[in-house]
Amino acid sequence: MENLEKGILYVVATPIGNMGDITLRAIETLKTVNLILCEDTRVTRKLLDRYEIKVSAMSYHQHSKIAKVDEIIERLKNGENMALVTDAGTPGISDPGNMLVEQVVGEEISVVPIPGASAIGALISVAGIDMQKFVFLGFPPHKKGRQTFFKEAIEFKYPVMYYDSPHRLLKNLELLKELGYAKDIIVGRELTKMFEEVVRGSIDEMTEYFSRKEKIKGELVVILS
Structure with a gap:
C-alpha cells in the first residue's frame, strides 16, 4: 500500500533541440519540486536558467553509484518531490x-510522467509512411553485436527505428547494403534545431547524400521502412 507521506518522482520531458519545445506543465513541475535529477548539470542548467528555475540539480547517469540511488530513494521516502530529466527529450x-x-x-513510490518532446515521435509525425506499428531498437552496438543488430532489424515486418551517431552513419548504411537491405530509409538529423533536415531515399541515395557533406553533425534518428 502506498505511503501518502512519500514524495513523488516526476519523469519530465525536456526539449530535444529547440528550447521552446517544453510544456507549461513541465516548467511548473520543475519549479515546484525539491530536487532535479539530470544527466549533466551543466546542460540542464541552461534550460533552468532560460525559464528562471532556481531548484537545485543533482547528476544522475549511467555511471552513478548505488549509493546515489539509495540516497535518492531515501529522500523520496522522506517526502521530497523530485524531477528526473535527460539532456534532451x-x-x-x-x-x-x-x-x-x-x-x-x-519501493512503492509514485512515479508521474510529464510528457513532451521526443525525437522518435517527431520523426514519426513527418515520416509519411504507415507507422501504426513499428519497432524501436535504441542505439546499435559500436562493435560486438553490430552485425547481429542490423540482421535482426531488417527481418522485422514493421518499420524499424533506431538512433545513430554522425561518425557511424555511413558505416551502418554500408553494412545494411551488404546485408541486402533494399527498402527506403528515412533519416532525421538535428530535429527541431536550426539545421534540421529529414532525408528520404534508397541506401545508395542516402550514402551519396551524406558522403557529400564535409562533416556529418548532430543527433540522428533512422527509420528502415
Whole structure:
C-alpha cells in the first residue's frame, strides 16, 4: 500500500533541440519540486536558467553509484518531490532513467510522467509512411553485436527505428547494403534545431547524400521502412 507521506518522482520531458519545445506543465513541475535529477548539470542548467528555475540539480547517469540511488530513494521516502530529466527529450528512452524508475517503483513510490518532446515521435509525425506499428531498437552496438543488430532489424515486418551517431552513419548504411537491405530509409538529423533536415531515399541515395557533406553533425534518428 502506498505511503501518502512519500514524495513523488516526476519523469519530465525536456526539449530535444529547440528550447521552446517544453510544456507549461513541465516548467511548473520543475519549479515546484525539491530536487532535479539530470544527466549533466551543466546542460540542464541552461534550460533552468532560460525559464528562471532556481531548484537545485543533482547528476544522475549511467555511471552513478548505488549509493546515489539509495540516497535518492531515501529522500523520496522522506517526502521530497523530485524531477528526473535527460539532456534532451524524454527520460527512459535509451538512457538510464528506466533503471531509476524501476528502483523507485519497487519501493512503492509514485512515479508521474510529464510528457513532451521526443525525437522518435517527431520523426514519426513527418515520416509519411504507415507507422501504426513499428519497432524501436535504441542505439546499435559500436562493435560486438553490430552485425547481429542490423540482421535482426531488417527481418522485422514493421518499420524499424533506431538512433545513430554522425561518425557511424555511413558505416551502418554500408553494412545494411551488404546485408541486402533494399527498402527506403528515412533519416532525421538535428530535429527541431536550426539545421534540421529529414532525408528520404534508397541506401545508395542516402550514402551519396551524406558522403557529400564535409562533416556529418548532430543527433540522428533512422527509420528502415
